[in-house]
Amino acid sequence: MAAASIIAPVLDSTMMIEKRSSTADRVAADPLSSQIRVVPPHEYEKAAACLVEAFKDDHVVRYSIDTPDRGHWSEEERYELHKQAMEYVTYAHCLKGLVTTVGPDYDAVALWLPPGKNIDDLLTICRSGIWRLSYKLSKEGKERFFKEFLPLLATTKAEVLGDRDDRSWYLNYIGTKVGSRGKGYARQLIEHVSAVADQAGQPCYLESSHDINVKIYGKMGFSLRKQIWLTRSEEEIRMDVMVREPIKTLEEKF
Incomplete structure (x- = not known):
């Protein structure tokens, strides 16, 4: 669950739309896919609202x-900035990544970066509103976000995945509304993409900020690879880095 590194080149939105269609087609045989849909850019606020609620008290997101x-x-002012930041990031993923949702009212939402993709190009930063964080965050907030948080995530992902970094699926955020938890929505969203990753022999990567998630993600095939810390707050904040290796089919094994 973490924000992506937001400064590097990507393909244009037309190619990303083609990628979304391809992803959906490749898992069409999976019964889960009938319940999941890709969020288009014009629906970004509704998708972001789910994540705003899910992460409203998260110490990493609020760092x-x-x-x-x-x-x-x-707290109202802080929450408003939290809301705006989540909307910027969600819209950027709608433009250049893959945003999926499940449930009758955006009950769970996942923000993915497919292999080789990121939201760091200048056009996406401008269109999404991410650039506004450079003046909406406080001086300390900018130090934490731009000089500590983002570089730490990018460096760690490269170290953990090595030459597979550009061939991995990056789960930046996944969240479920409070009233919709316990229904397996998050699992559906993860398995929707991990099925595609398995077919292509690609790993899935994420960072988590809660102890219980190590066990939960472990049940979906992720394993803990590294722990990293944010150190500028009064108490250090730990994140667990997890990787799901692609699972071979019976045909591939034999």
Whole structure:
């Protein structure tokens, strides 16, 4: 669950739309896929609303917002900035990545970066509104987000995956609305993409900020590879880096 590195080149949106269609087609035989749909850019606010709710108290997501130099802000002001940041990132993934949802009202949402893709090009940063964080975050918030958080994620992913970095599926965020938890929605969203990754022999990668998630993701084939820490807050914040290796089919084994 973490924000992507947001500074590098990607393919244009037309090619990404083709990629979305290809992804959906390749898992059409999976009964889960009939319940899942790709979120188009014009629906980004509804998808983001799910993630805003799911991560409203997450200490990693709020790391750049809950800073000492914004101690005078009310919780309403902090929450509004959290909402805006999540909308920027969700829209960027709609433009250049893959955003999927399941449930009758965007009950669970996942933000993926397919192999070789990112949301770091100048056009996407401008169109999505991510550039606004450079002045909406406080001085300490910018230090945490741009100089600590993003570089740490990018460096760690490259170290863990090595030459497979550009051939992996990156799960940046996945969240479920409070009232929709326990229905298996998150599992459906992950398995929807991991089936494609298996077919292509590609790993899936994520960072998690909660102890219980190591066990939950472990049941979906992810294994803990590394632990990393954010160190600028009063207490260090740990993230668990996990990788799901592609599972071979019986045909591939024999």
